[in-house]
Amino acid sequence: xxxxxxxxxxxxxxxxxxxxxxxxxxxxxxxxxxxxxxxxxxxxxxxxxxxxxxxxxxxxxxxxxxxxxxxxxxxxxxxxxxxxxxxxxxxxxxxxxxxxxxxxxxxxxxxxxxxxxxxxxxxxxxxxxxxxxxxxxxxxxxxxxxxxxxxxxxxxxxxxxxxxxxxxxxxxxx
Numbered sequence: 647x648x649x650x651x652x653x654x655x656x657x658x659x660x661x662x663x664x665x666x667x668x669x670x671x672x673x674x675x676x677x678x679x680x681x682x683x684x685x686x687x688x689x690x691x692x693x694x695x696x697x698x699x700x701x702x703x704x705x706x707x708x709x710x711x712x713x714x715x716x717x718x719x720x721x722x723x724x725x726x727x728x729x730x731x732x733x734x735x736x737x738x739x740x741x742x743x744x745x746x747x748x749x750x751x752x753x754x755x756x757x758x759x760x761x762x763x764x765x766x767x768x769x770x771x772x773x774x775x776x777x778x779x780x781x782x783x784x785x786x787x788x789x790x791x792x793x794x795x796x797x798x799x800x801x802x803x804x805x806x807x808x809x810x811x812x813x814x815x816x817x818x819x820x
Contacts, residue, residue, distance in 0.1 A: 671785045671806045676792040678772060678807050681818050688764035695760055699750040703743055710739035775813035779806055 679685045717732045724732065750756050776788055788806070811818055 668786045669784050670804060671780065671783070671788045672791055672804045673776060673788060673807045673810055674791040674805065675772065678810055678814075679768070681811055681816055682768065682814070685765070685768050688768065691764060692757065692761060696751075696757060699746070699757070703746050703750070706739055706743050706746070710736055710743065713739065771814055772810060775810045776806075778813055779809050 713732070713736050717729075717736060720732075721729060748755060752758070779785070780788055783806075785806075791805070808818060
């Protein structure tokens with residue numbers, strides 16, 4: 647019994663000793679991104695494109711609404727064939743709106759593709775900078791303060807956000 651207890655204590659102490667040697671770090675990706683001119687340019691470009699797409703969609707929605715309003719006024723005077731024709735035209739516009747929303751804003755839409763093209767290289771650069779610093783300094787874990795819900799407090803000494811910016815070629819002073 648004593649040998650089992652002694653073995654357990656030795657195992658726990660060795661685990662604690664290994665964990666004591668592990669190094670952790672913290673970054674703030676929102677802070678890093680806010681300091682990167684290329685990220686600001688990418689988000690502005692994404693915003694402009696989204697506004698352009700939304701304007702096109704809104705124009706079609708307004709046209710469909712106007713057609714429907716006009717249809718309701720004229721409906722009593724229209725023949726069955728004209729009613730059906732107008733209803734089909736309105737439905738076609740509404741379907742076009744849905745198609746455009748998917749085409750532009752859907753999970754595989756043009757905005758997703760544009761974001762992948764413009765933002766992913768920036769995110770990949772940050773990842774590579776974090777990886778470079780972590781390997782050089784021996785960090786076993788780097789948490790992102792901006793996205794990790796579990797981080798409530800962290801000492802500023804472990805925040806390597808400015809180091810990431812330096813590796814990315816951006817000089818800042820906090």
